[in-house]
Amino acid sequence: MLAKVFFTKFNMPKMSKDEPEEISGKILSALVKIKAPDEVYFKLKELCEKGRPNSEKIDCVYKLMDKLGVLPDNIRHHDKKSDMKAMIIRQEGNKFFKNAKYVEAVVAYNRSACYAVSNEYISIAIGNRSAAFFEMKMYQECIESIRLAREYGYPERLKGKLIVREASCNEELRKRPKIREIFVPEIMVPVKEEIPFVARSLVLRENMGFGRHVVTEEDIPAGTFIAIEEPYCKTLIDKDRYKRCATCFELVPDILIPCEKCPHTMFCSQRCKDRAFEEFHAVECPISGTLFRVFTHVHLLVFRTVIRAFLAFSDVDTMAQRLVEIEKEKKNFFSFDWTKDLTPEERYTPIHNMITNGSERADFEMFILCFHASLMFYLLKEYCTVFSQRFLTTRKGEDLLKNLLYHHLRISSNAYYQYTVENFVNRESGSVYFYHEYAMAYGGFYSLLNHSCCPNVLRVSIRSATGIITVKNIKAGEQIFTCYEPCHHAVEDDISARRIKLLEKYNFICRCPLCAHPQNFAKLPIGIGHLEVPVQPDKCTFANAKEGFNSAVAYLRLCSEFFGGHHPVCDAEEKFRVCLNILCQNVTLEIQQKNALDFF
Numbered sequence: 001m002l003a004k005v006f007f008t009k010f011n012m013p014k015m016s017k018d019e020p021e022e023i024s025g026k027i028l029s030a031l032v033k034i035k036a037p038d039e040v041y042f043k044l045k046e047l048c049e050k051g052r053p054n055s056e057k058i059d060c061v062y063k064l065m066d067k068l069g070v071l072p073d074n075i076r077h078h079d080k081k082s083d084m085k086a087m088i089i090r091q092e093g094n095k096f097f098k099n100a101k102y103v104e105a106v107v108a109y110n111r112s113a114c115y116a117v118s119n120e121y122i123s124i125a126i127g128n129r130s131a132a133f134f135e136m137k138m139y140q141e142c143i144e145s146i147r148l149a150r151e152y153g154y155p156e157r158l159k160g161k162l163i164v165r166e167a168s169c170n171e172e173l174r175k176r177p178k179i180r181e182i183f184v185p186e187i188m189v190p191v192k193e194e195i196p197f198v199a200r201s202l203v204l205r206e207n208m209g210f211g212r213h214v215v216t217e218e219d220i221p222a223g224t225f226i227a228i229e230e231p232y233c234k235t236l237i238d239k240d241r242y243k244r245c246a247t248c249f250e251l252v253p254d255i256l257i258p259c260e261k262c263p264h265t266m267f268c269s270q271r272c273k274d275r276a277f278e279e280f281h282a283v284e285c286p287i288s289g290t291l292f293r294v295f296t297h298v299h300l301l302v303f304r305t306v307i308r309a310f311l312a313f314s315d316v317d318t319m320a321q322r323l324v325e326i327e328k329e330k331k332n333f334f335s336f337d338w339t340k341d342l343t344p345e346e347r348y349t350p351i352h353n354m355i356t357n358g359s360e361r362a363d364f365e366m367f368i369l370c371f372h373a374s375l376m377f378y379l380l381k382e383y384c385t386v387f388s389q390r391f392l393t394t395r396k397g398e399d400l401l402k403n404l405l406y407h408h409l410r411i412s413s414n415a416y417y418q419y420t421v422e423n424f425v426n427r428e429s430g431s432v433y434f435y436h437e438y439a440m441a442y443g444g445f446y447s448l449l450n451h452s453c454c455p456n457v458l459r460v461s462i463r464s465a466t467g468i469i470t471v472k473n474i475k476a477g478e479q480i481f482t483c484y485e486p487c488h489h490a491v492e493d494d495i496s497a498r499r500i501k502l503l504e505k506y507n508f509i510c511r512c513p514l515c516a517h518p519q520n521f522a523k524l525p526i527g528i529g530h531l532e533v534p535v536q537p538d539k540c541t542f543a544n545a546k547e548g549f550n551s552a553v554a555y556l557r558l559c560s561e562f563f564g565g566h567h568p569v570c571d572a573e574e575k576f577r578v579c580l581n582i583l584c585q586n587v588t589l590e591i592q593q594k595n596a597l598d599f600f
């Protein structure tokens with residue numbers, strides 16, 4: 001009976017509409033179906049009451065899964081490169097090409113290059129990629145692909161095609177009227193001496209109600225970048241892995257080169273490839289495809305963060321000792337001088353000390369944590385020899401890994417998405433924007449910002465970095481608030497729905513103006529959202545990016561003054577965010593293609 005209650009609570013929230021169908025969900029369903037025994041529940045409860053380490057709880061859950069034989073075979077199966085598979089995928093690409101689905105064709109050709117074993121097959125896939133770019137009128141990208149195809153030894157018998165295509169590209173490029181301007185965000189107020197990527201006026205405070213939080217000591221007007229942070233750890237999302245570099249996340253499908261070992265990872269340069277192998281890929285490479293299949297986006301980030309944590313210390317003993325000290329010292333992002341060459345351990349410290357949500361309970365939530373931790377442990381132990389031979393040769397190393405996986409799973413709600421503008425539709429009552437998520441990240445600074453349903457800053461993704469820009473005029477002494485949920489949640493969810501979500505996911509009760517006084521917001525003037533902005537998402541014009549930005553900001557400040565600075569994200573702010581993304585050219589390949597087509 002207990003087990004039934006225990007397992008029927010299973011209702012894993014999906015982080016995103018595009019979350020891969022994860023195997024762990026299926027394993028859990030299998031456990032529910034066979035009515036997994038009460039003994040795990042009681043065992044976990046007992047371990048909790050005795051204050052036993054999390055590694056023991058993880059062992060307990062793992063033993064159960066092993067005993068019940070619920071681990072699916074495909075967790076043990078890891079994709080390999082094969083010219084045959086590369087050819088089949090290339091043919092899929094050709095079909096897309098014939099049907100004028102060029103973005104899909106580019107992705108398929110990149111996948112084909114990734115699966116290929118021989119240089120000839122890689123070069124043919126990349127040569128085909130150049131044809132897709134040509135049709136997309138992305139001539140520079142076409143030329144880059146032609147260059148790479150040649151580098152991989154494009155077959156002599158086909159070379160004529162490339163020569164003709166390249167000449168046509170050069171011809172078309174000569175006709176181009178002007179180079180497009182891209183807006184480069186920068187912090188427009190004085191910055192901190194020791195943290196040159198954060199505004200000087202921002203300070204860290206701590207109290208009972210808010211925990212740690214960030215306050216400004218000076219007025220900041222709407223439309224000001226107050227921080228541009230490079231995340232500590234980030235992972236690319238499955239659907240973008242054949243479009244973006246796995247290290248820097250640049251959307252450069254025209255210059256991507258495959259990892260020599262696995263068929264799932266691409267890089268924009270040798271430098272990014274070397275960095276990836278140094279920071280995470282040497283460990284992940286043997287199971288990269290499995291990781292995408294088994295885990296959610298957040299879990300992928302947890303997995304990589306733990307790998308990076310281990311690589312930050314010289315050995316298991318030092319690490320175990322330092323982690324205890326790090327937890328005691330409670331250093332955070334503001335404790336460090338970021339102009340110095342910080343050690344990997346120092347860079348990791350603010351991430352390790354991110355807030356933990358929820359309390360220690362022997363309930364379903366804990367079972368889920370143990371379950372994911374044990375899957376991660378199993379993969380690292382069984383298949384990642386680079387990792388296991390260095391760190392998992394003793395019981396101490398294994399337990400440290402289990403405990404750290406558990407710790408990071410518990411703090412994983414600090415993760416956030418990097419996104420790009422995908423599309424927008426005009427509705428009579430306003431515009432609806434769609435964002436395309438391409439990565440998950442942790443940032444030491446961003447993880448100190450609290451939530452409000454009436455946020456005064458928005459997060460903007462700038463390739464691999466995260467920009468934080470004010471969208472309201474903020475007065476000295478006020479706290480900086482971001483919105484953890486999609487910004488329209490204030491409109492779509494009523495107060496009780498918001499309260500449940502925030503409580504379940506982040507363990508706090510929101511007391512922002514909208515939650516505290518919802519009646520004050522019953523009559524938001526609708527028209528304010530429809531002021532015209534100088535940059536329209538559908539046109540994607542950015543002839544003068546700086547000017548575009550300035551007019552968008554002027555418009556935003558008008559809104560902020562009109563509302564008085566404490567209102568939910570309105571359409572105007574959302575439009576501003578879209579403008580900003582377009583000005584920074586943070587748009588999908590589909591929009592870039594459209595833009596290239598509109599160019600003439």
Ligand SMILES: C[S@@+](CC[C@H](N)C(=O)[O-])C[C@H]1O[C@@H](n2cnc3c(N)ncnc32)[C@H](O)[C@@H]1O
Binds near residue numbers: 354446449
């Ligand atoms: C990303 S962290 C923010 C920094 C956090 N306050 C700290 O001390 O590290 C998220 C956590 O902060 C707390 N929090 C966020 N917004 C809050 C709010 N408006 N009121 C109270 N607590 C909040 C919750 O515990 C939440 O899980």
